[in-house]
Amino acid sequence: MKKQVFNPFLPGYEYIPDGEAHVFNNRLYIFGSHDRFGGTDYCEEDYVCWSAPVEDLTDWKYEGVIYRKEQHPYKIGTGYLYAPDVAKGPDGRYYLYYSVADSSIISVAVCDEPAGQYEYYGDVRYTNGHVAGSHKADYFEFDPAVLVDDDGKIYLYSGSGQKSNEQFGHPVVGAFVRELDADMLTLLTEPTIIMVADEDRAKPNFFEGSSIRKINGLYYFIYFSTDITGLNYCTSKYPNRDFVYRGRLHSSSDIGLNDRPPSNAVSFIGNNHGSIECINGNYYVFNHRNTNRTYFSRQAVAEPITIQTDGSIRQVESTSCGLNGGPLSEKGEYLAYIACNLMNERVNRVRNPFTAPYMTQEEVTGFEYPVQHIAEIKNGCLVGFKYFKIPDARKIAIKIRGNVIGKINVLLEEEGSPVAEIPVNISTNEWVVCENTFTTNMEVFPIFFQFEGEGSLDMLSFTIS
Numbered sequence: 001m002k003k004q005v006f007n008p009f010l011p012g013y014e015y016i017p018d019g020e021a022h023v024f025n026n027r028l029y030i031f032g033s034h035d036r037f038g039g040t041d042y043c044e045e046d047y048v049c050w051s052a053p054v055e056d057l058t059d060w061k062y063e064g065v066i067y068r069k070e071q072h073p074y075k076i077g078t079g080y081l082y083a084p085d086v087a088k089g090p091d092g093r094y095y096l097y098y099s100v101a102d103s104s105i106i107s108v109a110v111c112d113e114p115a116g117q118y119e120y121y122g123d124v125r126y127t128n129g130h131v132a133g134s135h136k137a138d139y140f141e142f143d144p145a146v147l148v149d150d151d152g153k154i155y156l157y158s159g160s161g162q163k164s165n166e167q168f169g170h171p172v173v174g175a176f177v178r179e180l181d182a183d184m185l186t187l188l189t190e191p192t193i194i195m196v197a198d199e200d201r202a203k204p205n206f207f208e209g210s211s212i213r214k215i216n217g218l219y220y221f222i223y224f225s226t227d228i229t230g231l232n233y234c235t236s237k238y239p240n241r242d243f244v245y246r247g248r249l250h251s252s253s254d255i256g257l258n259d260r261p262p263s264n265a266v267s268f269i270g271n272n273h274g275s276i277e278c279i280n281g282n283y284y285v286f287n288h289r290n291t292n293r294t295y296f297s298r299q300a301v302a303e304p305i306t307i308q309t310d311g312s313i314r315q316v317e318s319t320s321c322g323l324n325g326g327p328l329s330e331k332g333e334y335l336a337y338i339a340c341n342l343m344n345e346r347v348n349r350v351r352n353p354f355t356a357p358y359m360t361q362e363e364v365t366g367f368e369y370p371v372q373h374i375a376e377i378k379n380g381c382l383v384g385f386k387y388f389k390i391p392d393a394r395k396i397a398i399k400i401r402g403n404v405i406g407k408i409n410v411l412l413e414e415e416g417s418p419v420a421e422i423p424v425n426i427s428t429n430e431w432v433v434c435e436n437t438f439t440t441n442m443e444v445f446p447i448f449f450q451f452e453g454e455g456s457l458d459m460l461s462f463t464i465s
Contacts, residue, residue, distance in 0.1 A: 001332035008299040012372035017288035017298035018083035021277035039296040049115040063115035077102025087146040097144040104133035140170040154180040209273035291359040327389035337372035345380025397435035406453010
């Protein structure tokens with residue numbers, strides 16, 4: 001099989017949510033939080049970085065740990081490092097902005113390279129030395145985002161719309177912005193609120209996850225919304241005022257896409273946090289998905305987006321081929337962890353996303369790293385992969401295990417009729433292959449596997465030949 005890139009675009013054993021994608025020196029770097037498989041809280045691991053050359057997004061390199069929890073110089077709560085951002089300062093060095101869990105302070109680390117060993121630099125403060133977020137009257141600080149503008153001015157975005165964060169003793173006012181000095185640490189202005197806190201769950205108001213970009217003269221403020229519909233965005237001609245809501249960018253559960261409701265979500269519903277970035281002239285949205293039927297084991301995903309002449313961006317679908325530059329086009333084996341749809345049996349027109357099949361992992365003999373698979377596929381469940389362009393496919397095989405009797409229907413649309421049926425009658429903890437013939441007249445197509453029968457099965461991979 002020719003080298004292709006999938007979603008998630010990092011190895012299946014890696015859990016990098018809250019991704020801020022930045023291109024520095026013709027390499028794409030992913031900075032984010034770091035979850036743990038089987039974790040019991042958000043962001044339990046140290047910051048790591050992955051990168052790829054902009055001309056080959058299949059060639060991902062693990063850069064290693066760039067900042068450890070223990071490097072933060074004083075203890076706050078759990079000490080977990082929440083969603084960061086990185087910017088290149090006027091001095092050519094790289095500045096990593098982060099907040100420690102249970103705090104209301106934005107801290108900064110610095111490094112001479114984008115993915116080198118960062119060292120603690122200080123806490124964001126005003127010119128009089130007052131550390132922002134250290135006094136009870138200070139606004140609650142959370143999820144920093146940084147923009148170095150074309151005119152050399154530097155802006156720091158922060159804040160929360162989640163009123164429960166007032167438990168930490170600071171007013172939650174929404175998203176706000178201030179100007180930073182050239183030292184990347186000192187605040188030159190007081191906070192200006194750009195989106196007020198309003199927890200009306202029926203509206204796409206600001207909840208958390210600030211991210212900022214400037215594209216074609218417009219400032220794009222990206223965030224996770226109170227209505228849990230995914231990444232939303234506002235735009236303005238100014239970096240610090242007059243932001244106007246424009247719509248939804250991406251939902252890892254496809255909520256809102258073609259009016260899809262949460263009751264028909266294509267996968268487990270959790271928070272979203274991400275960014276947009278231009279790579280070789282093409283724009284992409286970066287986000288994360290949930291695995292292991294939990295909120296705390298999230299993986300990085302990305303999709304191409306199109307920016308219209310008026311600056312608007314239409315919501316894009318979650319797929320298995322986001323950074324690939326088009327559909328997956330090679331015959332061969334595809335691992336199950338690239339599934340973009342994991343849906344439960346429909347009951348009274350509702351699919352419960354919280355009890356649907358889920359992605360998990362285990363140690364496998366002969367593999368250096370844990371291997372992911374889909375668990376608990378039961379009657380009526382739907383497992384989807386998008387998209388493929390293999391016009392001469394003749395056979396499809398699925399590698400499964402479990403205790404089941406029935407068949408696996410192969411569909412080319414979510415509510416379609418089967419184009420193939422694979423009989424399954426197994427009772428084993430070992431992976432076995434079941435197959436049948438397969439053809440399609442569609443140039444580009446998704447593949448859905450729907451189990452019909454008794455019992456429960458796991459899925460490791462499928463092969464198109």
